[in-house]
Every structure is written in structure tokens, then in C-alpha cells.
Amino acid sequence: MREWTYACLLCLLQLFACSEFGEQTEHGFDYRYHRQLGKPAAETGDELYVQFSIRTAEETLFESPNGYMGMRTVLQDPAPNPIKDPDPIADVLPLMGEGDSVTVRMAVTDDMREAFGLDTTPYIYYDVALRRIVKEGEETLETVVSEKQTSVDTFALQQQHEQLLEALEQNELAILPLADLAQFRTQNRAELGVMESGIFYQVAEMGSRTVVPVGERLQVRYIATQQDGLLIAECFTEEPFSFTRESGQVIKAWEEALEIISYGGKILMAVPPASAYGSAGKPPFIGSSDTLYYYFEVLE
Numbered sequence: 001m002r003e004w005t006y007a008c009l010l011c012l013l014q015l016f017a018c019s020e021f022g023e024q025t026e027h028g029f030d031y032r033y034h035r036q037l038g039k040p041a042a043e044t045g046d047e048l049y050v051q052f053s054i055r056t057a058e059e060t061l062f063e064s065p066n067g068y069m070g071m072r073t074v075l076q077d078p079a080p081n082p083i084k085d086p087d088p089i090a091d092v093l094p095l096m097g098e099g100d101s102v103t104v105r106m107a108v109t110d111d112m113r114e115a116f117g118l119d120t121t122p123y124i125y126y127d128v129a130l131r132r133i134v135k136e137g138e139e140t141l142e143t144v145v146s147e148k149q150t151s152v153d154t155f156a157l158q159q160q161h162e163q164l165l166e167a168l169e170q171n172e173l174a175i176l177p178l179a180d181l182a183q184f185r186t187q188n189r190a191e192l193g194v195m196e197s198g199i200f201y202q203v204a205e206m207g208s209r210t211v212v213p214v215g216e217r218l219q220v221r222y223i224a225t226q227q228d229g230l231l232i233a234e235c236f237t238e239e240p241f242s243f244t245r246e247s248g249q250v251i252k253a254w255e256e257a258l259e260i261i262s263y264g265g266k267i268l269m270a271v272p273p274a275s276a277y278g279s280a281g282k283p284p285f286i287g288s289s290d291t292l293y294y295y296f297e298v299l300e
Contacts, residue, residue, distance in 0.1 A: 021105050025095065027086035031104040034158045035228065039097035042133050046075045049132040051155075052089060056121045070131040088126045101129040101154035129154050153284035157230055160285060164231040174223070174236035177266075177295045180204060181223055184268040185293050192270075195256055200270040207265025207298060212258050214246045220254070223295040232285040232292070240299055251276045257296050264300045269293070 021030035042048055049070035054062040064071045075093055088104040096102060104126040108118055118124070168174040184202055192200040212218055219240035224233040235241045243249040245258060253271040261267050271292045273279065281288040 021103075025088070025091040025104070027091050029086075029088045029091055029104050029106055031092055031095075031102050034101040034103065035099065035154045035230070037097060037099040039099060041095060041097050042075050042093055042130065044075055044094075047134040048073050048075055048093065048130060049134070050089070050093070050128060051131055052126060052128045055125050055127065056118065057123070057125070058121075061116055061124065070129070089128055092126075092128060093130065096128070096130045098130055098133045099154070101127070101158070103127050127155060156284045157226070157232065160232060161230040164234050167237045168223070168231070168234060171236050173221075174234070177221075177223055177236070177297070181225060181268060181293060181295045182229065184270075184295075185225070185227070185229060189270075195260075197252065197256060197275050198272050199253055199256060199275055201257070201260070202268045203261060204266035204268060205261070205264065207262040208300070210262055212245055212262055212298065215244060217242060217244045218263075219299040221297045221299065225293045226285075227291050227293065253292075253294065254296060258298070261298060263298055266295070266297045268295055 021032050023031055023033075025031060049072055050064065051070040052064045053060055076090065088106050092102055092104050105123050106126065108121055108124055112118065112124065113121070116124075168178055187202070189200050192202050194200050219242050221235050221240055222233070223231070223236065225231050243254075246255060251271070253269055253275040256275065257267050257269060271294060273281070273289060273291070276290075276292050277286055279288045281290065286292065
């Protein structure tokens with residue numbers, strides 16, 4: 001079963017790579033989602049806060065002002081202005097919801113090649129993150145600023161995911177845990193155990209019958225992802241992580257897992273914020289309301 005799951009995971013990764021820019025905007029710009037949360041799309045007249053950068057495959061050409069908070073704009077009618085060429089960012093924004101991030105690919109024109117000195121570069125890329133949608137009478141700019149510290153930086157998360165995935169795929173010890181976690185994220189929760197704190201879990205191996213005592217120092221390996229599978233942390237490509245039980249060094253979910261498994265045990269968990277990083281989150285990778293998915297293994 002594990003081998004089959006891992007094979008499926010590899011196929012999905014290869015398919016994703018081959019169809020990197022599988023969608024097009026209204027005016028023919030190729031684009032791909034990095035993150036799609038499924039929230040309602042922006043509408044004409046909405047006040048938007050957008051962070052974007054323009055780059056080639058090798059270098060950044062421009063970054064929007066205001067950093068993570070994003071640049072304020074109002075979504076206009078997507079119909080092109082007859083005296084202006086369609087704009088990739090304006091073209092993709094009506095397709096995005098709050099929290100989504102995309103990359104749009106545009107073929108380099110002769111004018112652009114001359115203006116930016118791009119020589120033979122075939123494409124430029126627009127990395128776009130829709131940080132906030134503000135409708136009339138709703139949140140103000142001050143709300144956007146106050147929530148900055150508990151939000152996820154989607155581009156940083158995507159970059160983190162790609163780096164961790166590349167490392168994990170080259171580590172033999174991580175192959176099956178990575179596949180198990182991918183399968184666990186899609187499993188029907190009615191088939192899972194649930195702890196009193198609301199953590200859904202599945203035991204892969206119970207381990208020894210010896211309970212890890214309070215005050216004992218132990219070593220673990222783990223993989224952590226967001227709900228959409230983007231990797232946020234792992235401990236397979238480095239030394240095992242060490243901590244002392246019930247010392248306040250780790251999240252509550254890990255301590256609760258030790259009530260179920262012991263030395264040599266392995267468990268998969270869907271962890272709500274209250275048992276992880278709470279309402280503060282852990283920017284830039286973990287937001288205030290994110291459910292985290294863990295593969296957690298106690299070494300013997």
C-alpha cells in the first residue's frame with residue numbers, strides 16, 4: 001500500500017511539473033496557482049491589496065511597494081482599454097480570491113527587451129499574491145496592517161516547500177513518511193481517531209509498551225505540512241530533534257502524541273491551532289487559523 005501511494009505521489013509531482021502553466025487568463029497569459037484557498041474571487045470595484053514582483057528566470061526586475069502588506073488598488077472592469085495592451089496582473093486578479101498566489105508568464109516583446117536589456121530571455125514572470133480584499137463598509141487598511149503578523153507569506157511558503165521537497169525526495173528514510181502523510185491528508189476523518197483536544201490521528205506504529213516518562217529526553221523525526229500539502233518543516237535531512245517531555249519546549253500536539261505512542265512509535269496527526277501555535281501562528285509559514293499535518297516518529 002505504501003509503495004503504491006508513493007508511486008502515485010511521484011506521478012502527481014511529474015504531472016504538475018509538465019503542466020506548470022496549464023491555465024490562461026482572458027487575454028491569453030499563461031498562469032499557474034501556487035496557492036488557491038477557494039475563497040470568493042475579487043469583484044469589480046473591490047479594494048485590493050496586492051503584492052507582486054516582476055522577474056526573469058534569473059533575476060528580479062521590480063518589486064511592488066509596501067512589502068507584505070501589498071499595494072492598494074481598485075479592481076477595474078477586466079475589459080481591455082482600447083489604447084492600452086492587456087496587463088497580466090489586471091488580467092489575473094479577477095480569477096483570484098483572498099490569500100491566493102499565482103505566477104503569470106508573458107512572452108517578452110521587442111520593446112520590453114530593449115527597455116530592460118533582456119537580450120534573449122523568452123519570458124518574464126509576474127508573481128502575484130492577493131493579500132486582502134476589502135469591500136465597501138468592511139475592513140479598513142488598519143485591519144490589514146494589524147493582521148500582517150499572523151498571516152502566511154505564500155511566496156516564502158512555496159519556496160520553503162520546494163526546497164524541503166527536493167531534500168526529502170533524496171533521503172531514503174523520508175520517502176515512505178512523505179507518502180504516508182500525503183495519503184493521510186486526504187483520508188476521511190470518520191476513519192481516524194480523535195483526541196480530546198480535537199486532534200485527528202492515525203497510528204502507523206505503536207512502538208514499545210514503555211511510556212515515555214515525564215522529564216525524559218527523547219529524539220524524534222517529523223514532517224509538517226499545511227492543509228494543501230505545502231511543506232513547512234522536517235527533521236529527516238538533519239540530526240533528530242531532541243526535547244524533554246513536559247518541559248514546554250514543543251507544541252501541545254507532540255506531548256499528546258506521547259500519550260498514545262512510545263519509543264519506536266509513529267503517528268500521523270491533523271493538528272488544530274490550539275494544539276500548535278495558537279492564534280498568533282508562526283509567520284511567515286503558519287497562519288493564525290491553519291490546521292497543520294504531522295508525521296511524528298519517536299526514535300528508540
